[in-house]
Amino acid sequence: MSSVAASTRPGGRSARVLNAIYTAVGELVGEGTERITFSLIAERAGVNPTTLYRRWDDVDALLEEVAVAALTREGDPIPDTGALETDLTEWALIITEDITRPHRTRYLRAMVAARDEIVSSCSVMERRREQAAEMVRRASGRGQEAPTVGQILDHIVAPLYHHVVFALPVDEDYARLLVRDVLLMVR
Amino acid sequence: MSSVAASTRPGGRSARVLNAIYTAVGELVGEGTERITFSLIAERAGVNPTTLYRRWDDVDALLEEVAVAALTREGDPIPDTGALETDLTEWALIITEDITRPHRTRYLRAMVAARDEIVSSCSVMERRREQAAEMVRRASGRGQEAPTVGQILDHIVAPLYHHVVFALPVDEDYARLLVRDVLLMVR
Numbered sequence: 001m002s003s004v005a006a007s008t009r010p011g012g013r014s015a016r017v018l019n020a021i022y023t024a025v026g027e028l029v030g031e032g033t034e035r036i037t038f039s040l041i042a043e044r045a046g047v048n049p050t051t052l053y054r055r056w057d058d059v060d061a062l063l064e065e066v067a068v069a070a071l072t073r074e075g076d077p078i079p080d081t082g083a084l085e086t087d088l089t090e091w092a093l094i095i096t097e098d099i100t101r102p103h104r105t106r107y108l109r110a111m112v113a114a115r116d117e118i119v120s121s122c123s124v125m126e127r128r129r130e131q132a133a134e135m136v137r138r139a140s141g142r143g144q145e146a147p148t149v150g151q152i153l154d155h156i157v158a159p160l161y162h163h164v165v166f167a168l169p170v171d172e173d174y175a176r177l178l179v180r181d182v183l184l185m186v187r
Numbered sequence: 188m189s190s191v192a193a194s195t196r197p198g199g200r201s202a203r204v205l206n207a208i209y210t211a212v213g214e215l216v217g218e219g220t221e222r223i224t225f226s227l228i229a230e231r232a233g234v235n236p237t238t239l240y241r242r243w244d245d246v247d248a249l250l251e252e253v254a255v256a257a258l259t260r261e262g263d264p265i266p267d268t269g270a271l272e273t274d275l276t277e278w279a280l281i282i283t284e285d286i287t288r289p290h291r292t293r294y295l296r297a298m299v300a301a302r303d304e305i306v307s308s309c310s311v312m313e314r315r316r317e318q319a320a321e322m323v324r325r326a327s328g329r330g331q332e333a334p335t336v337g338q339i340l341d342h343i344v345a346p347l348y349h350h351v352v353f354a355l356p357v358d359e360d361y362a363r364l365l366v367r368d369v370l371l372m373v374r
Contacts, residue, residue, distance in 0.1 A: 115296070116354065119353075119354045124353075150364075154368065155342050158346040166309055166312075167302035169305055181341065181342060
């Protein structure tokens with residue numbers, strides 16, 4: 001979550017404005033609008049375009065912020081089934097279901113299109129990293145061997161996101177296959 | 188390569204026109220033009236916009252065709268070092284060097300942005316699949332155990348492309364790491 005969003009969390013007018021802006025962006029992206037501008041967003045959100053110019057350097061920065069916020073909901077449950085294989089499988093299925101929804105896929109593509117310079121960290125991947133680390137910690141606590149967090153990100157999360165943004169087929173079987181593959185790395 | 192490009196390969200006027208169109212698209216994408224239209228391309232290529240409307244349903248279809256052509260050059264050498272590990276490492280380094288060039292990265296992002304419906308096959312991935320299959324065939328010929336072609340695509344190619352389009356850092360060490368990981372699957 002960006003510092004802008006965080007600083008307005010307590011509520012009040014600025015939170016309502018930000019909410020309206022996020023909703024407007026979500027709608028425009030969801031409708032498949034090709035060329036989203038500050039004016040379009042301001043009109044839809046019922047705010048003054050100046051509000052947007054003051055907060056964000058450009059439209060891409062705003063789009064990316066919304067995409068990140070939409071894709072990394074706090075409080076996603078982390079599967080806790082008692083075994084790493086089933087934890088990872090459930091988790092991979094949750095991610096698959098999430099990112100293959102048409103709206104989510106559009107967000108992800110918008111995020112890719114908005115990226116330019118190498119990012120020092122990607123909020124989506126950081127959230128996935130925390131979730132993976134929690135499952136690995138639990139596995140270690142049970143004395144179970146586990147792949148590294150990096151391996152889980154590179155070999156489960158990355159291929160799922162890759163397939164989704166490139167519009168290659170992704171289904172539950174594919175998610176299960178990736179989990180089986182990553183577990184082969186520790187046997 | 189698309190059927191349009193293939194059918195004009197023999198040369199002559201249509202090949203020159205197509206070449207001018209491809210070059211114009213490459214320039215516009217390379218310059219980071221945000222909103223590429225048929226008129227822009229036609230102007231830059233010095234052709235009548237009707238030529239574009241007749242050949243392609245929309246700009247996205249043309250952009251994707253150019254991106255695919257640019258990313259899957261025929262005749263890429265497939266490393267043949269006598270051992271699968273070094274073959275895969277050299278290959279992963281070639282891919283890394285290729286897709287991290289700013290122009291290539293822009294092409295890839297343009298391709299992602301142009302994708303909409305699930306594709307039945309992705310020319311970029313199909314080309315990588317053929318290359319991987321060749322290396323696996325050679326390894327089998329030497330009696331060497333190898334990961335499947337699918338594992339090579341999912342765990343070397345997909346993470347590299349994922350990182351590049353999402354603007355996450357990609358370097359030689361990362362490519363080598365992915366190769367080591369995929370080889371752990373067969374031990």
